[in-house]
Amino acid sequence: MTATTAADDDAVNARHHEKMRKHKAARDKIMATKSGEKGLIIVNTGTGKGKTSAALGMVFRHIGHGWPVAVVQFIKSPTWDTGEAKLLAKFPELATLHIMGEGFTWETQDRARDIAAAEAAWARAKELILDDRHRLVLLDELNIVLRYDYLSVAEVVTFLREHKPADKHVVVTGRNAHADLIEIADLVTDMTLVKHPFRQGIKAQKGIEF
Template sequence: MQEKPSSSEKIFNLDNQANKLGMGGKLSPDNDESSYKKRMQQRKDIQAERLQIRKTKKGLLIVFTGNGKGKTTASLGMALRTIGHGYKVAIIQFIKGGWTTGEEKALKNFPSNLSWHSLGEGFTWETQDRIRDEKLVQEAWQLAKKYIQNESYKLIILDEINIATKLGYLAPGEIITFLKSLKNRKNHIVLTGRGASDSIINYADLVTEMRLIKHPFKEQGIKAQKCVEF
């Protein structure tokens, strides 16, 4: 008797079928609308199966890293989404903190849903004090742990924590060990900043790398501007 495919095998097979059928549109290989409609109906049915078979929920560790722009911006989009659903968000900035941004002003219009802490004092070339920088990172990490253990917070954003680990102010292993010690964690944690360690990337559930293709500061000598950079 042939064994039934496991759940992971079903997911793999359905994903492959979806990829083969494609997204549709004018690049679809179908020559007439009837065959195109049939293909898209198959795609719709498979998509329904893909959604139905995925039933597990868990607190995720999400990483936004890479040399491209948009890591903090992506995490703050998640913050807005979370607040929109009526949940609480904690944002702890490990490096940034020397200036006020538009997103901070906007999100602070939701005081009952947001806790925002800018504990960094700026980039290393601005602070020029490794001892104080490390002290502030450790203080930020201790605060972060309290929020992570607080089940009333649905999303915790640790902004630029990847840079803090890259600079040697906080060990990636310490982050992983702490998260592993939490059983049945329901909230989502976002780590931002370039240079995420391999161990963090391997442990995370979702990792996105922002890749730099063009930047006006670099190619055109254009200064940072409101609404784009801060």
């Protein structure tokens, strides 16, 4: 191995400094053109884990800033023992949580019941989106009920495009986001599955999945 000298280190440091100086100048130029703000439609989709977790990160950031948020969970059941529900309950003045699902669709095995639950959750979601109090509304697993045609995609897209307040953030999670929803979204992230412990025989674990 060749030993480095102080002169070598100085040269490396000088090249790094110059590279970062140019990088900062380029970034500053780009950032100078970004001055607008608006309420975003955000979609977290894909086969990978982390869609709801990422969305909850934005929820908790809002709470940290003292901004009220609302969460509607379209699939999770009120009987589920989830960490997010316990944590959100600690901020009643800032967090409104509605757990309105019936559990996984393969558990209910009752399409009419699932549709009724989805419609009730969507009605509540619209109220919360129109409510001036909440700065962000998370529609957790809405993509799932849209995929199974429990709700009209056209109705959801039209409402979000035409009736969402201009300064309101709406976050939608779940696999298989519909193309029409992706089209109107401002930010779309596709979580890609690389590895998952479930395939190794490991069950969903408290603190990781719920």
